[in-house]
Amino acid sequence: MATTVSMGSLFTNPSYNMGFNTSALASHMLPHTTDTYWNAFGEISKQNIQLNYFERLWAAWYAFMGNDVLATGIMSFVMHEVVYFGRSLPWMIIDRIPAFNKYKIQNQKIPSAKEQWDCAKLVLISHFTVELPQIWFFHPMAQYVGMSTSVPFPSIWSMAYQIAIFFVLEDTWHYWMHRALHWGPLYKNIHKIHHQYSAPFGLAAEYASPIEVMILGLGTVFSPLLYCAITKDMHILTMYIWIMLRLFQAIDAHSGYEFPWSLHHFLPFWAGADHHDVHHEKFIGNYSSSFRWWDLALDTENSPEAMKRRREQRLAKARKAQ
Template identity: 70%
Template sequence: MIRNSTFAATGMPVSYTDHFNEIAQYNVQLNLLEKAWAAWYAYMQNDVLATGIMSFVMHELVYFGRALPFIIMDQIPYFQKYKIQAHKMPTLAEQWQCAKLVLLSHFTVELPQIWLFHPTAQYFGMSTSVPFPAWQTMAYQIAIFFVLEDTWHYWFHRALHTPMLYKKIHKLHHQYSAPFGLAAEYASPIETMILAFGAVGVPIVWAAVTQNLHILTMYTWIILRLFQAIDAHSGYEFPWSLHHVLPFWAGADHHDVHHEKFLGNYSSSFRWWDSVLGTEVGSASDKMAKPKKAAMAKAQ
């Protein structure tokens, strides 16, 4: 049983530290992160506001924080050998223009949805309390979300490439034929809502059906999905890229070709839907390997 902060009953203004110390004193069974989590909700005294601020700040820090290393690498000549389309290096002006539209989308399209997330999540049975679930529970649920989101993304992304939907909705995302990390969420509001359902709606449906999902699992899943999306749009193929370890993983090797050719490779995280349904259009690593093989053959 978790004992909550009692400061609210006094009506006196108190700091976050006061709430944390009281919760830590009476809930010694909690770990440090759980105490910090409970103190945040006690300090805010408004669960919708507490979840909304935490969700939005987390999204912005992860999105732009993960894109930043690729922005830096684009300015360093050493990394050009890993760039899939090295002849189309994005300029800082292009990246800033992209960032402005992404920020506009975050504040006008995503922020209202994030603000409604807490009541929606609680209505469908998602937990926001402590203690947190076991890591094993989080791991298998996140694995399921990856598979279900990839399926959703494949079919709706493929639908967005039909002539009418492409022209009216999806064309904006293909403004950059050589993608870069910041462009992961460079899209029209309609596309953002359609494809975002795979990332947000799938866990909510899971919570409604199973009544077994914690918001921390949701946050961890969203962070991993953001990493995947930004990496897939990074335009970089490294010797340590994940698909070299997991052959069914997609990533930039898979998605960069989609932006270059404007078709095929519709999946988000995995390659199996494209492979089974004949929409695989090759990989960037194969394309990059051909000149190397030709040079080796010429040298022999």
């Protein structure tokens, strides 16, 4: 029988740890064990008790699909849609609750149901026509740089420090590309659509032209790919967690709400909604995505404190010139 050899060797063999060989599970299983996902899960669970529940769920998915490109593509796209609209939904509900209006930064501009629906339609079109093809081609790129899909999963610590690096890299890319998109012709032909809403709301985080989605998305996708190409030490699960956190950050930054418990009160260098909302209202400054340091270092911070500082500097310069 083909399955008398434990599939555990597929998880411990180093040749599987750094490559996309998870679909090899299917070829080591009896044909009848892969006719449903849960049969694949049961077979893997019996022969790999050292794996935790989520690792068995993961391995069973790749074994059941038998095609890594399909397995990764479907999982990536579904994850993106569930996280994006799932995280946007609470902000849509909050917009309809008057008690939260006092926390709305531009509280005279509450998005209507029609605005929310029109935004959702364009975002969905963008997801299926622009992001879906990119997600489909992600697996070959990840395979090329040596990103792993194998189990067991990496440690929480290794994923945490890698994601911290991705936040820094993406923020740098986002600052410079976003600032470039505010240059006349690029703003008029590409970025202007994202500024349709001067008072942003969560669902509008990815309301943008296809070109902008690709330009700014490069920082999110290629930061992990570059890291993996250099280190040869990254799991695709880390990529998924990074994408989820980046989506949370982008949606929350567009939420338009400033709470006493907002993250920037505890991490002063964090950008957040108060930082990005001003960008949409004033159409200039505050170009960073996650952190404030690029805006502070290059004097593009748009805040009452920054404007006061610039006024004082101009006055001081004028007094010296007299």
